[in-house]
Amino acid sequence: MQYHAFVIKYAEIGVKGKNRYVFEEALVKQIQRVLAKCDGTFHVSRVAGRMYIDAKDFDFNETVDSLKTVFGITGICPAVSIARDGENHLPDTDGVAKAVIDFIDGVYPDKNKTFKVKVRRVDKSYPMDSMAMAAELGGRILDAYKEMKVDVHEPDILINVELREKLNIFSEVIPGPGGMPIGTAGKAMLLLSGGIDSPVAGYMVAKRGVDIEAVYFNAPPYTSEKAKQKVVDLAGVIAKYTGNVKLHVINFTDIQMYIYEKCPHEELTIIMRRYMMRIADELASKSGCMGLITGESIGQVASQTMQSLMCTGEVVTDIPVYRPLIAFDKQDIVDISYKIDAYET
Numbered sequence: 001m002q003y004h005a006f007v008i009k010y011a012e013i014g015v016k017g018k019n020r021y022v023f024e025e026a027l028v029k030q031i032q033r034v035l036a037k038c039d040g041t042f043h044v045s046r047v048a049g050r051m052y053i054d055a056k057d058f059d060f061n062e063t064v065d066s067l068k069t070v071f072g073i074t075g076i077c078p079a080v081s082i083a084r085d086g087e088n089h090l091p092d093t094d095g096v097a098k099a100v101i102d103f104i105d106g107v108y109p110d111k112n113k114t115f116k117v118k119v120r121r122v123d124k125s126y127p128m129d130s131m132a133m134a135a136e137l138g139g140r141i142l143d144a145y146k147e148m149k150v151d152v153h154e155p156d157i158l159i160n161v162e163l164r165e166k167l168n169i170f171s172e173v174i175p176g177p178g179g180m181p182i183g184t185a186g187k188a189m190l191l192l193s194g195g196i197d198s199p200v201a202g203y204m205v206a207k208r209g210v211d212i213e214a215v216y217f218n219a220p221p222y223t224s225e226k227a228k229q230k231v232v233d234l235a236g237v238i239a240k241y242t243g244n245v246k247l248h249v250i251n252f253t254d255i256q257m258y259i260y261e262k263c264p265h266e267e268l269t270i271i272m273r274r275y276m277m278r279i280a281d282e283l284a285s286k287s288g289c290m291g292l293i294t295g296e297s298i299g300q301v302a303s304q305t306m307q308s309l310m311c312t313g314e315v316v317t318d319i320p321v322y323r324p325l326i327a328f329d330k331q332d333i334v335d336i337s338y339k340i341d342a343y344e345t
Contacts, residue, residue, distance in 0.1 A: 002106070003055070003060065003078040003079060003080065004054065004055055004056065004080065004081065005052060005053060005054050005055060005078075005079045005080065005081035005168070006052070006053040006055065006063075006067070006076055006077060006078055006079060007050065007051075007052060007075075007077040007079045007081075007162070007168055007170055008027075008031070008050075008051035008052065008053065008067075008073055008075070008076060008077070008176075009051075009073070009074050009075030009076075009077065009173070009176075010027065010051065010072055010073060010074055011074045011178065012072075012178075012179075012180060013027065013072060013180070013181075022184065023072070023180065023181060023184055024046050024051070026072070026181035026182070026183050026184045026209075027051065027070070027072040027073070027181040028044050028046060028051070029181070029183070030070045030071070030072065030181050030182055030183075030243075031044050031051075031053065031067065031070055031073075032044055033243055034066040034067065034069060034070055035053070035063070035066060035067075037066065038058060038059065038062050038063050038066050039057070039058060039059050039062065040055055040056060040057050040058025040059065040063065041055070041056040041057055041058070042054065042055050042056075042058070042063075047164070047165050048122070048164070048165070050162075050164065052081065052166075052168075053067075054081065060078070064076060064078075064174060067176065068174070068175075068176060068177060069177065069240050069241045070176065070177070070181075070241075071177055071178070071179035071180060071181055071182055071206065071207050071209065071241060072176075072178075072179060072180055072181040072209075073176030073177065073178075074175070074176050074178050075173040075174065075175065075176055076173070076174040076175075076176055077160070077170040077172065077173050077174070078170060078172055078174070079168050079169060079170035080099065080102075080103050080168070080169045080170070081166050081167070081168050081169075082099060082166060082167040083166055084165070084166070089125075090123055090125075090163060090166075090167050091167055093126065093127075093128070093133070093136065096133075096137065096161065096163070096167060097136070097137055097140040099167060099169060100117070100137055100140070100141065100159060100161060100169055101140065101141060101144045101145075103159070103169045103171075104141065104144075104145065104148075104157075104159070107171065108157065111145045111147045111148050112147045112148075113148060113149075113155075113156040113157055114148070114149050114150065114151035114154075114155045114156045114157070115138075115141065115148055115149075115150060115151070115155050115156065115157040115158070115159060116138075116150065116151060116152050116155040116157070116158050116159070117134040117135075117137045117138045117141070117159045117161060118134060118158060118159065118160050118161070119131075119133045119134040119137065119161045119162075119163070120160070120161070120162045120163065120164070121133060121163045122162070122163060122164040123163045123164060126163060133161075134161075137159075137161065138150055141159075157171050158171060159171050177207065177241070178207070179206075179207035179208060179209065180207070180208055180209030181209055182206060182209060182210075182211060182241070182242050182243060183209065183211055184209035185208055185209035185210045186210060186211070186289075186290040186291075187210065187211040187212070187213065187287070187288060187289045187290060188205060188210050188211070188212060188213075188284070188289050188290060188291040188292065188293050188322065189213050189214070189215060189280055189283055189284040189287065189289040189291070189292050189293065190202040190205075190212050190213065190214040190215070190238075190292075190293040190294075191214075191215055191276060191277075191280055191292065191293065191294050191295075192214040192215065192216050192231055192234060192235060192247070193216070193217075193231065193295070194227050194230040194231050194234065195295070196295075196333055196334060196337050196342070196343065197295030197296070197297065197300075197325055197333055198234075198293075198294065198295035199234045199237055199238055199295075199337065199340070199342045200295065200325060200333050200336045200337050200340070200342065201293050201294060201295040201322075201323070201324050201325050202214065202238045202293055203238060203241060203336065203340050203342075204324040204325070204336070205293050205322055205324055206238065206241055206242045207241075211242065212238060212242050212245055212293075213245065213246045213247075213248070213283075213284075213287055213289060214235050214238070214245055214246070214247045214248065215247075215248040215249075215250060215279070215280050215283055216228070216231045216247060216248070216249050216250070217250050217252040217276050217279075218249050218250065218251055218252060218253075219251075219252045219253045219256050220251070220253060221253075222253065222256070228249065230345060231247070231249075232247065233345050234342060234345055235247045237340060237341060237342045237345065240340075240341075241340070246287075248283055250279055252272075252275075252276070255272075255275055256272060259271050259272055259275070269302075269303045270303060270308055270311055270312065273303060273308075273312045274311070274312050274315045277292065277312055277313070277315050277316055277321075278315045278316075280292050281315070281316045281317055281319065284319060285317075285318070285319075289319065290319060290320075291319050291320045291321065291322050292316060292319060292320075292321045292322065293321075293322045293323075293324070294321060294322075294323055295323075295325055295333075296309060296323045296325065296326065297323075297325045297326055297327070297328050297330075297333070298326055298327065300330065309323075
């Protein structure tokens with residue numbers, strides 16, 4: 001089956017009230033950003049609470065994988081979409097039935113399945129209401145494919161027919177990442193290391209629509225170029241979801257050595273973390289960031305007890321510190337790291 005459109009579903013954006021259009025426009029922008037890197041020709045549009053992508057000469061898997069990185073999308077529905085004719089009419093009932101039967105034939109070579117038809121009739125020019133039309137289309141399908149059976153409770157196939165500004169037919173809903181579109185909730189500075197936790201923390205805050213900048217504290221010769229490259233690669237993982245990430249690389253060696261020479265050794269880690277937070281706070285202020293993000297989790301290591309977190313956090317001046325992993329078990333964090341393809345790095 002050659003799909004030539006996608007119906008895009010979103011959730012939270014739909015309850016945003018009068019400024020909903022701001023979030024919709026941000027979502028369109030993010031969809032256009034990822035599709036610009038894909039082979040094919042795409043046109044993204046939004047009409048009356050629905051978002052559509054018309055696609056031509058595209059790679060299906062590449063396109064879907066790209067859309068899975070767009071925060072704000074909850075469902076990606078590969079669809080057949082039929083435009084209105086020259087007189088602004090959708091296909092009549094016979095035309096809709098033929099389109100649905102052709103859709104099933106193209107998408108499901110094995111017809112030994114149960115099905116249900118769900119009709120959403122925004123265009124009220126049809127003589128039948130949604131329930132009656134669903135029953136009519138179900139009957140036409142049974143006539144065309146004798147081996148198929150109706151199951152309105154747990155069907156193998158749920159055939160969605162939308163009579164809106166276009167006729168849209170789809171049956172699969174591929175989950176998206178959810179969240180809110182990037183650029184709708186300000187900007188924050190992520191303290192990024194080469195470990196598992198901080199990229200996951202950045203991903204989680206970005207999922208709420210926050211633009212991300214990042215800072216990495218490099219300490220040559222005690223940290224290698226390979227370690228620095230790993231952090232660059234992890235910033236690239238986050239950038240798949242957010243667009244370009246500005247990464248600040250701070251040479252921390254002199255500060256680290258001075259702390260080592262002048263401070264009690266049992267407090268070295270806490271003191272170094274305080275200086276990292278102070279520097280990140282300064283960078284955040286210059287970059288217009290509205291918060292710091294860390295990958296800290298209570299009790300995960302000795303420097304992340306409640307007392308230690310209070311001590312490291314109190315050097316930040318005017319902005320909050322966001323710790324999205326604060327109550328996560330390590331395995332919870334690892335699971336998300338796998339999910340976003342950061343774990344191997």
